[in-house]
Amino acid sequence: MARSTRSRSTDPLTREVVDLIGSVVARYYAEYELAAAHHSLTGAQARVLALLSREPTPMRKVAQQLKCEPSNVTGIVDRLEVRGLVERRPDPADRRVKVAAATDEGRATADRLRESLDFAREPLGELTNAERTVLRDLLKRMLGEDAED
Structure with missing residues (x-):
């Protein structure tokens, strides 16, 4: 197959997809920060708690x-530990x-936080199971992960 002389990175469709991904990420982070604040957490604390x-x-x-320095995680875990969440x-x-683990209260807080994130859940709920599966597999492929199921 002949290669296109135009690079995929400058292809208008690729640019549009990249812009849409950027918009999704920005909206997700904004909502995540608000949801975290409702639980008296920073976004970073909420992300660590979700992982744990x-x-x-x-x-x-x-x-x-999280693509950050271990010392940052240590500080975040210290603050979550003081609150009895990890x-x-x-x-x-x-x-x-040593491993960090969410306590029962930490898991309950992470669940409440996850439940309060409507931005992604509502639009995803309108997709069929097959569409969500394709989207998941494409996102995993973009991240270099193996698709499951």
Whole structure:
């Protein structure tokens, strides 16, 4: 197949998709910050709590997932721990490593926060299951992750 002389990055459709992704991200972050504030959390604290509510995680791994310095995560976990939303505990696989884990109250707070995010949920609810599956798989592909299901 012959290659187009025009780069995909300058293709009008690609530019439009990139702009739309940027708009989605901006709206998501704005709503996420508002939802976090309603729970007296910063956006960063809410994101860490959301990650830890899924499973106990070493703070180094949390930093990698959030693309930030481990010292930032340590400070965030310190503040969440003072509020009783997370706790540090030894990693069962390697007791030399500490993991951060959401407490019951932390998981409940993360659930309430997630439930208050209407921006993505409402439009996604209008898509069929097949459309949501395709969207999920395309997003995973863009992130270099394997699609599941």
